[in-house]
């Protein structure tokens with residue numbers, strides 16, 4: 175943390191095509207005057223940071239989610255805030271190495287702490303916070319729980335000063351933001367990962383910031399609706415995007431192919447639980463075995479699958 | 494019923510309020526409430542909730558199943574069961590470290606053959622869960638489990654408040670036929686009720702005041718003319734309350750369910766005689 179991490183020109187992002195793509199556009203140079211976070215330029219004027227695929231901890235400083243920024247002719251939009259104030263501060267420093275244009279917007283893709291804990295830094299830099307119309311209430315309802323549980327996970331120092339700021343401008347449906355010859359199309363979604371999901375499409379480059387509607391490598395976490403998510407995946411496929419910044423996993427991946435792993439996991443979980451519920455299996459027994467065939471395909475499977483299965487059972491038994 | 498601990502809604506509310514104070518004073522600040530001090534918390538609850546009555550070891554008479562570690566603290570499955578030969582009339586479930594420890598109190602119907610009730614609860618901390626059975630003669634029998642979970646009660650009740658508001662009061666009854674191990678003498682069913690069972694521990698964004706709790710306080714499940722069980726509920730029963738239970742298998746009868754919540758909303762539903 176104290177030292178500036180040298181940034182490689184090409185990060186290991188999986189598909190070879192993307193590696194080529196990224197070596198063309200390169201990464202944010204680091205002059206090491208202050209700590210900056212590593213952002214890949216995944217398309218011209220579009221940058222993304224890959225957080226660790228791990229549970230938030232003091233070691234990773236809550237840097238466990240992906241986020242990024244888009245630079246227009248007049249202004250910058252940051253999409254998600256990072257999982258702690260130091261992480262957000264280093265992200266702002268990285269933006270400042272790319273451009274001195276104002277950070278006009280901080281767009282939040284959903285309510286989870288790993289995506290919003292850094293909000294204060296961008297708000298203080300003058301950004302207007304934009305999010306789903308459901309985000310304000312969702313954050314308010316969870317604020318005490320989130321702060322308490324993250325104090326345990328990250329340690330109190332990293333949570334000191336964190337504020338769960340509500341959006342200054344809310345979106346219910348779609349909204350286009352202009353950064354100066356650069357239109358970002360924001361869209362909210364029926365309850366899926368959460369009830370506050372919002373995506374951002376950079377129309378110029380065809381890059382989709384999906385928030386946690388797209389997971390890669392990291393097991394998808396269901397904090398909304400399994401059936402809603404499966405429906406949203408069908409609609410997401412129709413978006414005119416060539417690449418996606420997933421909420422967790424590599425900084426960038428081809429789209430819509432990136433939807434396939436999570437669709438497979440969610441469908442497997444649903445199929446297993448539907449069969450268990452049909453057979454009269456109790457929640458605890460069903461949750462212990464559902465989607466076991468997916469275990470080898472994901473990181474953090476044991477950390478999240480039992481909870482996913484428990485919540486999904488309670489959802490599916492009403493169907 | 495005269496020996497019942499809770500004789501009415503106001504008494505229940507009073508007990509919940511007393512419990513709330515007791516837990517607020519004694520609950521540890523962190524999530525890692527461990528064994529030390531756990532006994533004092535329980536002793537306080539015995540005084541507040543059970544008027545300090547002596548309790549017998551309930552082993553073999555009442556039993557409680559719960560996971561050692563909860564996968565989802567908002568949905569922790571618990572199974573309450575009784576030895577049908579011991580004439581247990583009332584079962585009270587207490588989650589020691591929850592903000593309102595009395596989760597629910599079930600009264601079993603006379604001759605209904607209910608020996609087992611499974612439900613789901615919110616668990617707010619690492620905590621003991623106690624099950625107290627009251628026999629016909631007033632004797633109290635106790636058993637307990639230690640559960641590791643965190644964040645259940647304080648976590649918001651609903652993942653989709655808009656959807657929850659639209660579906661409040663809907664009910665579903667599933668019938669599973671003969672209960673396992675009953676030799677065909679008891680059948681098994683599951684009652685599901687759509688209700689946010691809001692814990693009231695969430696802040697309103699605008700007023701910054703806590704949203705009042707909104708939960709089911711009274712539930713009656715009857716079959717034909719016979720009451721299978723009644724429940725007086727607290728805020729620790731999970732959203733969309735679910736009860737899976739057994740009952741004496743005899744002639745087909747319709748089920749009648751009635752629930753009343755803290756806002757005095759009444760939800761009633763009749764289910765036709767066991768379909769075959």
Ligand SMILES: [Zn+2]
Pocket residue numbers: 284286367386395421
């Ligand atoms: Zn998330």
